[in-house]
Each structure stands twice: as structure tokens, then as C-alpha cells.
Amino acid sequence: MTEKKNATFMNRRQAISLLGAAGVMAPAMIGRDKAFAANADPSGQLTLAFSQEPTVFNPLMPHIEVDEGVYYAVFDPLFDFDPDGNFFPILVAEVPTVANGGISADGLQWKVKLKPGVTWHDGTPFTAEDVKFSLELTMDPDFRSFRSTGYKFMQNITAVSDTELTWEMSEPFAPMAAILASTYIIPKHAFDGVADKNTAPFNNAPIGTGPFKFKQRMAGDHIEFEANTDYHMDGPYLKTLIIKYVPDLNVMYTQFKSGDIDVIGLQYISPDHLGEAEKLPGKVVKLAGAATFESIGLNMTKPQFQDPAVRKALYMALDKASIIDALYYGVPKPTETYMPQQSFYYNPDLPKHEFSIEKANALLDEAGWKKGADGIREKDGVKLAFTNSTTAGNHLREQAQQFFQQTFEQIGVKVTIKNFPPAVMWGDYWMNSEFDSVVVGLNCLAGADPDTSDYFMSTMSPIRGGSGQNTFAYQNPKVDELLVKGAASFVPEERKPIYQEIQQIIRDDLPFLPVFQYALIKGWKSDVSGVEPNVNNRIDTWNVRDWKRS
């Protein structure tokens, strides 16, 4: 166990020290180059199913997770995270680090060397101009860009030669590498003469450098890809890849059972089917950790949640074990923090949650919250009554709400459930912190980088005039200070204590009551190999180039 922990520790450390000043490190060579091994003839067909439909094919435009399932097949980022959190090169010859001179010691000058001889699916050579174009398009004010985080510091992008690119950063920003790992490079020539890049023909007929070519899409049903036989890395090993849209999870599981689906993708197998799925002949079923954590988020601007004793008492009155075991079949793991337990930066020493109605009641009594005639506690005219909201139709969450509604009632707290369909729930209601409390699954990280400024920095709360995702409206000057310090440091060993302290403070403050870290039930046919869960990527196809059928 200890040995395994150490192994992970070393990998993490290696991963992030790729950016670090510390000299002891080697460029990650996980991605094998085509030069080292001849590509086998791609053969066979594989059907991967998602429960949402991929519809956005320009990876720089606003998209959701399933769309990234397509991007990994068609496009390449410069480099990516492997399951241990190490970077490995894809379009670059080596991942830029301080040690190899790719990043200056102050983190302000970046130099990227690209792999020579890479071509686009239409045969055009891939060059530094394409990378420059993609990065600049992301920053183009007229373009509907997916993100601005990190890019707002980037300037003076220069294509020095066909295979070399440099840029400057106005501020040192350690998470930039993780952001680049999820920025897919698109071809400049596909936008030649296009007036409005938001409606370019490319957006529906993508051309990439990735392992598969986009062949055709049948709207509402599936997308067909064919092998890119000129791919610049090992693979692909499949002749045809089908990404199939199966809107209902029961139907998706049935089709997995019947053999119509080879790999069951996003939303996966629901926990209630786990017992049966594990016994299916000819199928591999595995539990995999995800970076998303489930919590009861509190709106810190509401009077009910100002007293720390109230938040502590609520956490104590939350029967986590019952929710996880009874509703989620014990699949997800209880957690005390937003940081995935697989992360190098995870703080394992946080106080463990204890479920005790008695202690919760004692805590509230002590803090002066007295029960009124209706059995609801109150103090200084504030009643401990609030609403709780989540996505309507998410049955497990709706049942979890009823669980804690009952246990909270036992400590004199009244919860009214008020759920909305997704478009309403996660619109202004969420972004502008119009809720009292929510049940939400969040992934606050970009890849394996520990920065969470968007979520916990006080200036990132829209309701307090900020522009980020701090919808709990959490504010703590100490956390602000630590987040700034952490993002400016490129040395993982220096960053680790900073982010562990942040987890400690947030655990004490409880702006959200952490419930569990998600675990996903993945499944594929036994004759499929190469499918490998990766907590640092949002979707399964991160290594679709390696997928095989025997």
C-alpha cells in the first residue's frame, strides 16, 4: 500500500516538475512515436455509446463533455495527461519545461518545439502557424471561444519556424500547461477566406491530425470515423469507430448486454445495474474514480449560513454512509474535500466526517439557536429553514435530498426541496447564486492541475461582482492569498503544502458539505483492449488511438 502510494507520489512529482525548476526529470516518453513501431493494419469496427449527443465539432467553441469524445478521435492537443497525471507529448517533440528550456525560470517565456512530418487529414502539412492560429482564435474577441482562463495572459505568439513557436505570458500562471493539454489544435487553412469563423464550414466537417478521420454524421444517431492511416503516433488499430448516441441509460445498458455496444461511454452503467453487469459473460466491468465530487453547496450570502456552528451542525446531521450505501450501492467513495483522492495534492489528513444527530443538536443549542413553536430553530430573527435545489429528474439526487431533509428535521432545520430542469437549474439560478442550497457534482480542476481560483477566490463570485464560478459566494482572505501564491509557483513540492492548507481551511469553513467523490462504472467487451480510465481527462476516448479488437 505504502509502496503504491510512493509510486503515485513519484509520478505526480515527475509530472508537475516537468514545469518545475528542479533539474531531476526526464521528458515523459509515454506517447510512442510512429518511428519506433510500424503501425499495424487497422482492422475491425468498434461502437462506443454516449448518453448525450456530440454536436459541436469545432473544439475551440463552447462544448460539453461528450463533444470532447469526438475531439480525441479527430484532433490532437500539444500534449496530454496520462492516468498518473504525467504529461506526454502528442504534437510537440517534447513537453516544454523549465529544465529543457521550454519555459523560462520566471514562467514568462514559452518555447514549444513541434514534431516534424505531421499532416492534416487532407494531406496539408501541420506547422507552427496552425498552433499560432488556434491559440489566437481562442483569444479572438469576435469568436465564440470556449475559454479565456489563462489565455488572457498570453501574448506575442510567434511562429519562429515550421516546427517552433514562442510566446510570452504577462504573468506566471502554472495552470497554463493543463489548459493547453485540453486545447485541441485546428488547421489554419480550413479558415482561409472565411469571414465569420463562428459559422465556418469546418465547424461541421472537421479536419484534424488525430487518429481518426470524421467520415459522416447521422444527426440524432451516430457519427462514423475511419482510421487515419498516416497518423503520427502508434495506432489507430480500428478501421472504423462509431460514436453512438443512446439517450436513455436503461436502453444503453440493454444494448451493452445484447452486444450492440462494444464500449459503454459517458453516464456509463448506473449503480443499480452493477451487480448484474459484473456477472455478464464476455464483458469487462470496472469501477474508475472521477475528478467530480458531490456536495451540498450552501449560498454563503444567505443569513441562515453565516454562523459556522450551523454549517458544522448540518454536516454532522448528514447521513453520508446511508446515502452512499442505500442510494448509490456503495459505489462512490466518501470525501472531505473537492480534491480527487488520486491527486498528488490531495490532503489525506482532513478531519473525518461523523454522523451524529445528538452532537449536531448540542452544537446548535450551544450556539444559541432555539427551537420555535413549529420545531424550527431560530436566532436573532433568522429561521433555520431553506430550500435545496438540484436537477429535476435526477432520481438518486432527489432521493438523497429526502434523506437529508429527514435528518436535518431532527436537528430543527427545515429543508424545502425545489428542483428545476437542467437549463433552469444551471442558468442564472446557479450562476447568480439565487439558490439557498444545492446538490451539485463539480469538477473544479483543469486536468491534473490543483488550481481552483475560479471556484474559491472571493473575486470570482458573480453575485459579489466577480466573473468566475464561485457560486457558493465563498470568501476567505487567507484562501485568496494561498490561491494566488499557488498559481504563481512552478514547483510541485512548493505548491503541495499550499493546496493542502486550502483544503484544510475549506474543510473547516464548510461552504459546501462534501458528500462523495464520484466513481464511474465502465464496461467493454472482453475482446476490446486499450480502454483505460483516466481521472485527469473528461472523457474515455483520451487514448482511442490505442484501442484494439482482437
Next chain:
Amino acid sequence: MLRYITSRLGQSLILLVIVSFIGFAVLTLAPGGPLSQFALSPGMTQEQIAKIAAQMGLDRPLPVQYFDWLRHLVVGDWGTSYRDGQPVLAVIGSHLFATLLLMGTATVISVSLGSAIGIASALRRGTAFDYTMAVLAMVALSIPTFWFGLIAIYAFSLQLGWLPAGNMYTVGDGSVLDYLRHLILPAVVLALVDVAVWSRYMRTSTLTVINQDFVRTARAKGLTRRRILFRHIVGNSLVPMVTLAGLQLPTVLGGALVTETVFTWPGMGRLFLDSLGYSDYPVVMGLLMASAILVLLGNLAADLIVALIDPRILLD
């Protein structure tokens, strides 16, 4: 006749504008919007969402957005989908074949089988056959399609292995036979309820005709049973069915949400729900207008056909 048609079309136009106005208002006034799905994406800031909203013109006042949409619609521009950037008509068109195939087959099954059962039940009123069919129709109407679909998949795909568990065709095959194999289960499941509906209507309609004077006269003239049935009863009992068929037209093109979901059939019902879930206003409005037009045209066509085949009815 021409005047009647022109005036009906004129009324329809006014109705369409009202429908579009109400549809647009309900859709856009509902909280949320096409960008809320990005709210949970890592790194997506409120500022970025506001910027994208402005680029898409979603920050303009609603009346401005409505009249802009209407102005484009009048010149034949139905807009562009927020979901996949395709023109609305192309999006609808891409789901049309799947919908027509499934709904068309199901309708043919339900109309022919339903009418046959209905006429037979009416002719043998009060017999064991009539009662059995009445009970079966009640059962068929009461079974939830979702459940029936899953049972059919369980029996014929998982247990017997005779038919595929869903999808419209096997990617890489796509022969006529392949399409047919995939079509059987969803079409039968979908037709089941409609067979029940049609048979009940047809039975009632036939019974009404059977008791008419002209049938008694035909019988008194000594015509054969067969001739009375086909020459005098069937034709007349079908008249009310034409109106029913006219009302069904938009349903045929509107798709069947539940069946499409269970059998992963890429039809119009799924498109509507997915577009609604995404707040893809242009596509939802497009589908709304298309189905409103079909309702109006279906009704008009039914009225005209009834007038043509039934000399008792005069338009104008």
C-alpha cells in the same frame, strides 16, 4: 371552392403568427437558456458566458429577437441551430427520413389492421370476437409504450435473439433487409396503440352506417352481403376516418418520443426533446411552426377530401 380555400389559408396565416408569438414567448421567457449547459464546464466564467450571449444576440430585448426571427422566417430563412450550427431546415430534414419510415410503417399497420378489426367487430357485434377485440384494445391502450418496448426487446432480442435491440440499421450494412429487421419491433410496438384506437373508431363508424336506411334498402333489393359491405358500408364508414387521418398527419411527422427513445431511433420526437433540453430556440421554433402548418394543412385537406367524397357536404 377556390374562395373557400383562400379564406381558410388566410385564417391559417393569422393562426400561425399567433402560434409563433405564443411559442416564442413561452420558450424565451422560461428561465435558463442555451448557454446554461456550459455553466458547469471547468474554467467557464460568467464573463465568458455573457460575451458569448452577446455574440449570439441573446442579450437583445425579446421583442427585437422575435421580430428579427419572424422577418427572416418570412423570406424563408428558418435560422441556424445553436446545437450544431446547421440550418434549421437541414436539421429537421435530417430527421425526416427516420421519422417517415417508422411512423409511416406504423400508420400503415395500424390503419389497415385497425379498420379491418373495426369493421369485423361491427359486423359481428356482440359475438365472442367482438368482446375479445374490445378487451384487447383496452389492454393495448393501457400498456405504457416504454414498458412494452423494453419487454419486446427483452423477449425478441435478449432472449430469442431474433431481432436487433434497437437502432435504425447496422452501420456498415444498411441493406433493405437490415432496415426491415430493425424496423419490425419499433413499428409494431408503436402501431399497437393506434390499432386499438382505429379499431374502436372504425367499429363505431361502421355501426352507424349499418343502421342507415340505404343499407336496409340495399338488403331489401337482394344485394349480396359482400356487395353491401364493400359498396355501401365500407365507403361510407370511412368518411369520418378521413377527418381522423387529417388530425393524425402532424403526429406522423412529429415522431414518437417514447418509442424513439427505447429503440434509439433518430426521429423527430427525440430531436424536439433534445432541442428543448438545450434551449435550441431556432430548432424548437422551427419544429413548432412545421407542426402548426401540418395541423392546419391536415385539417384543410381532410375537409376538402370529405367534401369530395361525400356529396352531402358543401363547402363555401
